[in-house]
Amino acid sequence: MSQPVRFALIGTGRIGQVHAASIHRSPDAVLTVAADAIVAGAERTVAQHGGRATADALEAIAADDVDAVVIASPTPTHVDLLSAALDAGKAVLCEKPIDLDITRVDAVRDRARAASTPVVLGFNRRFDPHFAELRRRVQAGEVGRLEHLAITSRDPEAPPSDYVRVSGGIFRDMAIHDFDMARSFVPDIVSVTAVGLRQFDAGISEAGDFDAAVTTLVGAGGESVTITNSRHSAYGYDQRIEAFGADGLLEVGNVTPTLVRSSSASASSVGEPYRRFFLERYRDAYELELAAFVAAVRGDLAPGVPGFEDGRAALVLADAAETSAREGRTVAVDLS
Ligand SMILES: NC(=O)c1ccc[n+]([C@@H]2O[C@H](COP(=O)([O-])OP(=O)(O)OC[C@H]3O[C@@H](n4cnc5c(N)ncnc54)[C@H](O)[C@@H]3O)[C@@H](O)[C@H]2O)c1
Incomplete structure (x- = not known):
């Protein structure tokens, strides 16, 4: 049996809580780290669903014990965090919309296309x-x-x-x-x-x-x-x-x-x-x-x-x- 996919969750607000619970319920996933700019939110999430907490999203994305990243922070943060995850060779589930500005979306388009790991959009x-x-x-x-x-x-x-x-x-x-x-x-x-x-x-x-x-x-x-x-x-x-x-x-x-x-x-x-x-x-x-x-x-x-x-x-x-x-x-x- 394969090992569970190890997750970094970025953003532990409304939709972040939903993803944390889904990760927790899945036998094939484990929450390794939750990051939130307000670290108390991340701490509450890991107390409930496991893993460690941090205020530093980039540290969470780059961590060696993370295979996949869920981006559930506010929309203006998505493009930078998506770029960081692609740089780190991590799979990404990114909440919608990618950004509100199509020029910012197009700036990462080629890299997303060329990525060797999947990028999935949160069109639930x-x-x-x-x-x-x-x-x-x-x-x-x-x-x-x-x-x-x-x-x-x-x-x-x-x-x-x-x-x-x-x-x-x-x-x-x-x-x-x-x-x-x-x-x-x-x-x-x-x-x-x-x-x-x-x-x-x-x-x-x-x-x-x-x-x-x-x-x-x-x-x-x-x-x-x-x-x-x-x-x-x-x-x-x-x-x-x-x-x-x-x-x-x-x-x-x-x-x-x-x-x-x-x-x-x-x-x-x-x-x-x-x-x-x-x-x-x-x-x-x-x-x-x-x-x-x-x-x-x-x-x-x-x-x-x-x-x-x-x-x-x-x-x-x-x-x-x-x-x-x-x-x-x-x-x-x-x-x-
Ligand atoms: N697919 C859906 O059904 C659905 C539903 C709601 C929201 N969304 C999307 O999800 C995203 C988040 O929405 P929400 O309603 O959960 O917002 P929210 O404000 O409830 O939660 C966002 C969380 O991200 C944290 N945060 C802010 N900047 C951060 C950073 N740089 N690094 C880490 N954490 C940071 C905030 O402290 C907050 O806890 C938005 O893009 C929104 O459009 C999707």
């Missing part, structure tokens, strides 16, 4: 078992030639405007997951048309951003993809996909904790509320993402696991959507 939704099964059945030809993909993606509530100001905007911060999901069905997108809306959140509006958006992508084969985003949803996290083709339709609806339904004098067939947000809705997906990364580190990179080029393509689409929404025109894109 690709690993969601429901969406993965829908994709498998579309690819198996069940709906015939894919004509339209409808992605609905609404967060339960808007983030604080302090966050919105540095987030890169709704397209780069939020819809980037949906752009990647679209590309997992229709890899070659040729145009982007987006409408940005200011419907309900004055703080987001004052920050110069949109609180909702509707985007249409067109694929090289004439396929259309619509992405409907909102920063709020009264009924919880709204994550649905519909795939339409000449021979039929495949759909994935929202997930509830159990399938128990109740009927009474006032309502029929009422289920439990949908999952609150991404930590609850995509718990399995994060664990499967880590398993796919571990397999890649061991030389078994499965088809469809998102890499650096997918991270770059999603940012190109987000930039195009931003331009389209600001300028009121369709933007042609070239993802090659």
Whole structure:
């Protein structure tokens, strides 16, 4: 039996905690070191999941007893940490987005392409078992030639405007997951048309951003993809996909904790509320993402696991959507 993959985790905040728990649960992974600029966070993480703590991310990446690095620190740190990991010959699972600035992404593109170790991007939704099964059945030809993909993606509530100001905007911060999901069905997108809306959140509006958006992508084969985003949803996290083709339709609806339904004098067939947000809705997906990364580190990179080029393509689409929404025109894109 092979030895567990030895991990350095950089950033022990919201998403870092998710990865620490996945590493802990995996029989094929071990947390060797957790690094956080606020070392108390790293210390809390290793107290729970094992390993040593440091405030120095570069030291953690370079450590001899580390095979693989998870970059879960804030977005502006990703490119430098990714470069350091590539220099050290370590495999990387990097959270999305790679950066908010495509020129910084392109500055490391050649090195990421040439890397002998895998670079995997944290597009966790690709690993969601429901969406993965829908994709498998579309690819198996069940709906015939894919004509339209409808992605609905609404967060339960808007983030604080302090966050919105540095987030890169709704397209780069939020819809980037949906752009990647679209590309997992229709890899070659040729145009982007987006409408940005200011419907309900004055703080987001004052920050110069949109609180909702509707985007249409067109694929090289004439396929259309619509992405409907909102920063709020009264009924919880709204994550649905519909795939339409000449021979039929495949759909994935929202997930509830159990399938128990109740009927009474006032309502029929009422289920439990949908999952609150991404930590609850995509718990399995994060664990499967880590398993796919571990397999890649061991030389078994499965088809469809998102890499650096997918991270770059999603940012190109987000930039195009931003331009389209600001300028009121369709933007042609070239993802090659
Ligand atoms: N895939 C997903 O579903 C998902 C969800 C949330 C966040 N993210 C992404 O993950 C990243 C982190 O987001 P978050 O919500 O966990 O943020 P967070 O603020 O909760 O956590 C970030 C942590 O990184 C630490 N940190 C800051 N600079 C550092 C450095 N140079 N070295 C080491 N640690 C450092 C901070 O102290 C903090 O503990 C962002 O890029 C975000 O876009 C992805």
